[in-house]
Amino acid sequence: MFMCSELYIAAFEGRTQEVTRLLTGSDDVAIEAARNGQAALHATQAYANHPGECCSTSEVTGDRSTLLHIAASQNHCKLIAELAHRDSTLLSSLNTAQETPLHCAARAGHADAVEAIFRLAKDNVEEDRLRGVIGNKNESGDTALHLAARHGHAAVVETLMKLAPELASEVNVAGVSPLYLAVMSGSVHAVAAIVGYKEASAAGPCSQNALHAAVFQSSEMASLLLRWRPALAIDLDNNNSSPLHFASSDGDCSIVQEMLSCAPPSIAYLQDKKGISALHVASLMGNLHVVRLLLQFYPASSDIRDNCGRNFLHVAAMRGHSSIISYVIKNPMLEHLLNKQDREGNTSLHLAVKAREHKAISKLLSGGKVQAHIMNNAGLTPSDAIESSTGFFSMVRLVVKLYAYGAQFRPQRQDQIRKWTGQDIMKWRLATSKNLAIVSTLVATVAFSAAFNVPGSYGSDGKANLNSNRMYNAFLVLDTVALTTAVMATMLLVYGRASRSNRSWFGFIISMHFLWLSLLCMMLGFFTAIASTSDEKSMMTALSRVIYFGMNGLIILLTCLGMPVS
Incomplete structure (x- = not known):
């Protein structure tokens, strides 16, 4: 029977009296049916035909969660107590994810709800069913402690470790322990609570342990684990990598030093499946400080060789x-x-x-x-x-x-020396020559048309109006240079693609310089054209600064971007 809307909302909001009122009618009818026989049975059927008029503790949500699941996830401790007294079977009820109300409270981080459910289970549930309430695992094999640790709820972890410390030795379907999950959550307090139990498991995925993960979290967490169980430092994962391999790759010297101080001497000589040691890893990553530290503790490890x-x-x-x-x-x-x-x-x-x-x-x-x-x-x-x-x-x-x-x-014999071909640079040159030829042709076209569309236009006598202007004369010079160099670049590039001789490489380099010069002249010509038609004092100051700083920045940028990769 799915949960009626009024009951669901009342349970979600923690209105204990409202939930009790909705449940009481259903319970009274059931009791009366047991006492008065057939007449009350008709009343029960009437309630069943009109489910909105009465509710029951057996009603569930879409994922088969009961009222106690809802109350636990929302930390409504009074409602939890009321429901457990009415129906103690709710404490061990499972939803579709095979989770008990204790799972819901732990996932949500409600330490009070967790403690309330635990106490109620001890008082109301038989001994053989108590394990099902406290140590039940969901479909992923997670206990309530797994969920609390996974989400970094330190208060819930501490509560569960006080009430049921044996949960710390359990692993889920993936072989992951609550301690590993607590490390991954980054909660130092949760880790500290779990390592207080000597029999706690440190297992993680791929045969890793909690220390493998702790080296990427904090030195405080790694130090805590090393003091608790130093042997973790020499445990190997599926790739035969130790926590020191991980720490050397990360480059945190404080963690590396802690491991070298606490772990057995063999830690520096452990090699993975490729024969790579922690010293190799630090060297691969360029972590010089870690390399120094490893050699300071174990100088003989410098001779370790990989496969x-x-x-x-x-x-x-x-x-x-x-x-x-x-x-x-x-x-x-x-x-x-x-x-x-x-x-x-x-x-x-x-x-x-x-x-x-x-x-x-x-x-x-x-x-x-x-x-x-x-x-x-x-x-x-x-x-x-x-x-x-x-x-x-x-x-x-x-x-x-x-x-x-x-x-x-x-x-070797000189006549047998093979000539370097450099195929990649030749292919790059041929592809680039085609694109540069298009650019140089466009520059020549623009420079040619600019000579017949001069700044200030022409007078009635057919001559330019700005003939005596210095900036106009500079424009003509720059435009002429741009046109000439662009045409020369185009000729060299076309010749180079056609000939493909040894001299074509030299021609390609010269054409790049010609094209570069034509572009610079065209840009400078643009500025001089503006200056020739503008107020001299205000424009010259601004333009000189723009040209000076802009050209320097542009030259540096284009030189860096245009340089062939070595």
């Missing part, structure tokens, strides 16, 4: 973290890593060149301790890795940089 045979300096070079490279160079205890080779024979310099990390290359070479002639297992030196470069500017930078430090190529 590819790479140490933390190798991965730092691959990611271009020059600060870590500088730290290694300055540390005498770490100098032996500079020329270490991985399983493929690559040194840190090999990997930095392959990754095109120019800052890392410069830092490695500037120290004077890296040997640039070491060959890997394929017989290639770091300089030979330049061959795989697809970018023209990147290739040039690498060649100049390595040559300046005396790096060598592998020995």
Whole structure:
């Protein structure tokens, strides 16, 4: 039987007397039916035929929630007590989500309602059914403590831990404990309440524990968990990552130091499925302070190699973290890593060149301790890795940089040296030439038409009215330069696309400079045209400032945006 509107509203608003009045009529009829037999039975049927006239505690909402579910979710403690005394079975009633009223109170964060339901259950429910009220799990396997912890209701968590601490050892269908959920909610008070119980579970998803999650929350929470159970620091998830791996990736030194101080020494030597240690992780993320801290506690961990045979300096070079490279160079205890080779024979310099990390290359070479002639297992030196470069500017930078430090190529016959093709830069040039040719043609067209639509127009004699004006003369010069350079750029670009010879690259560079000059002249010509037809004193001051600051800013912006990516 679905709940009548009056009863639902009265229960939701906590009007205990109104709920009692609506329930009393139904209860009196039922009692009279039991006493007087058939006559009262007709009265019961009359009430059933007119459900708006009487209500019952068995009525439910659309999700099968009872009156007690509603009262619990709204924290109406008086109504909760009244309903429990009328029908104690309501305390263990389940809705479609398999949740009891205790679940509803916990999810809503009502500590008073939680305590009231707990006390009423102890007084009115039999011992064998009491577990169903307090420790019942919903369809997701969550107890009331799970829901309170998930939503960070510290007061409810504290109440439940006082009344039923054994709930902290339960996990839901996903294998997640209330402690893990409390950590994820960010509530330090909820975490503190749960860790007061020694048998509490710290399990989380993917074999993580609460400390894995705590490193991303706060150092206070991580410290709390470490003091409660130090062994959490060496627990591994499905990827064999420890909480220290997580903390090293996040870069919070206070949490890392807390773990290193409390956990067993083996923590710094734990490796995931790829052989990556916490030191590797810190190096990959460029967290220099964490790297220093890990090596301060466990200097021998610097020699840990992953499944590819790479140490933390190798991965730092691959990611271009020059600060870590500088730290290694300055540390005498770490100098032996500079020329270490991985399983493929690559040194840190090999990997930095392959990754095109120019800052890392410069830092490695500037120290004077890296040997640039070491060959890997394929017989290639770091300089030979330049061959795989697809970018023209990147290739040039690498060649100049390595040559300046005396790096060598592998020995080979000169007639067998393969010429660098640089296909990507050629394709980029051909595509760009087409677009630039269109732009240069438009600029030439605008500049040509501007010569016959001069500022101030023409006089009756066919000559310009502003012939003697200095700004007008400047306009003519700028317009002429813009037209000439735009035409030259167009010719060079068209020739370059047609010929595709070695000289076409040089022509492309020259055309870009011509086009750049034509655009600048056209813009300056616009300003001089305005100045020639305006009041000289007011306009010249404003225009000079606009031109000066505007042109400088524009040149810087276009230079940055137009520079080919290395």
